[in-house]
Amino acid sequence: MTVTRFAPSPSGRLHLGHAFSAALGHHRARDAGGKFRLRIEDLDPSRCKPEFVEGIYEDLAWLGLDWDEPVLVQSRRTPAYQAALDSLKARGLAYACFCTRADIAQSLTAPHGDAATSYPGTCRGLPDDPARRASTPHSWRLDSARALEFAGLPSWTEEDGRTFAAKASDIGDAILARKDAPASYHLSCVIDDAASGVTMVVRGGDLRPSTPIQRLLQALLGLPEPAYLHHALIAHEDGRRLAKRDLAPTLAAMREAGADGPALAADVLAGKLPLGFGFSDA
Template structure:
C-alpha cells in the first residue's frame, strides 16, 4: 500500500500545477489501497495566510479528492523539528551561520542555483559562540562534509524502480533552521513524511534536487526511506512554469468560471491539460 501526501504552502491560492500533483498523489494512494495525506507547510509567517489554508481544502473538495486522517500543520509541530535539530547538533553535524544573503552572494563567483550547494562555508570553521548566537540573527546549516563522512553518499529509488546514487556535487551545507523560521523545508519535510508513514513522495520534478539532501537527513536521523515520484510540471503554453508570484490562473478562478472540478481531475490524471497549458518533459 502506498501512502502519499500533498503538501502545499498557504501563501496563495492553488493553481493547475498544484492540482496535477494532488491528483497524481491521490491516484497512486487509492490504486494501492493506501492513504492520501495532506500537510500544510505554513512555516513562513511572512507569506502564509489562514484564508489560503481554507482555500486548499475548498480546492481539494472541488477536485473530488479526499484525504485520510487529520491534516498535518507544520506550525503546530515546531518542537518536533527542534528535537531533530538537537540530535544533529549533539552529533556535531550542524553549525550556526551568521551570513546574510548579500554576503553570500558577494562571496560566490556564480551566485545562482540552490543556496545550499552554493554556500561557500564561511561560518563552518568558526568556534561555536553562544554569546554571539544570543545577540545575532543566525540560521543552522548542515555540515555536509561531516554528514557524508558519517552516513556515506545516499541513494534513492524512483517509483519506476530506477535507483539513483548521490554525487558529491549534489550536496551543500543546507539550511536546516532559518533565522525567521524554526525549520527549513528539508528538515521539516523528512520529519513529517516519517511521522505520516509516507512511503511514496509525489512532487514536481523541480524538487528532485532536494532528494539527495533529504535522503542524507533520513539516514542521519534513522528515518525510513520512501520512494519518489517526480512528475512533470504544468507549464504555460510558452514554456513558463506556473507560479503564485506570477499570478498563475487559480483553481478558484476556474471554479468560478464554471469548470467541473472532478472532470478536470480526471483529465489531469490522463495527462491532459486545458488549452493554453502543457506538461513539461518528465
C-alpha cells in the same frame, strides 16, 4: 500500505499544477487501498495566510479529492523540528551560521568565490567565541562533510525504476533552520513525511534536486526511506511553468468559470489538459 501526501504552502491559491500533483498522489494511494495525507506547509508567516489554507480545502474538495485525517500543520510542529535539530547538533553535524544573505551573495561574487556553490562554508569550524556564543545565529547549517563521513552518499530509486546516486556537490551545507523559521523545507519535509507514515513521495520534477539532501537527513536521523515519484510539470503552452508568483490561472477562477472539478482531475491524470497548457520536463 501505500501512503502518499499533498503538501502545499498556503501562500496563494492553487493552480492546475497543484491539481495534477494532488490528483496523482490521491490516485496512487486510493488505487492501492492506501491513505492520502494533507500537509499544510506554513512555516513562513510572511507569505502564508489563513485564507489560503481555507482555499486549499475548498479547491481539493471541488476536485473531488478527499484526505485522511488528521491534517498535519507545520506551524504546530516546532518541538519535533527542534528535537531533530538538537540531535544533529549534539553529534557535531550542524553548526551555527552568522552570515546574512547579503554576506553570502558577496562572498560568491568575490574572485575567490565559487559561484556554483550555494554556501562557501564561512562559518564552518569557527573557533568558540563568548560574544558569538551569546548572539543569535542567522541559521543552522548541516556540516555536509561530517554528515557524509557518517552516512555516505545517498541514492534513491524512482518509481519508474531509474536509480539516482548523489554527488557531494548535490548536498552542500544546507540550511536546517533560520532564526525566523524553526525548520527549513528539507528538515521539516523528512520529519513530517516520517510522522505521517508516507511511503511514496509524489511531487514535481522540479523538486528532484532536493532529494539528495533529504535522503541524507533521513539516514542521519534514522528515518524510513520512502519511494519517489517526481512527475512532469504542467506549463503554459509557451513553456513557462505555472507559479503563484506569476499569477498562474487558479483553480478558484476555473471553478467560477464553470469548470467541473472531478472531471478536471480525471482529465489531467489522463494527460488531457485545458487549451493553453502542456506538460514540461523538469
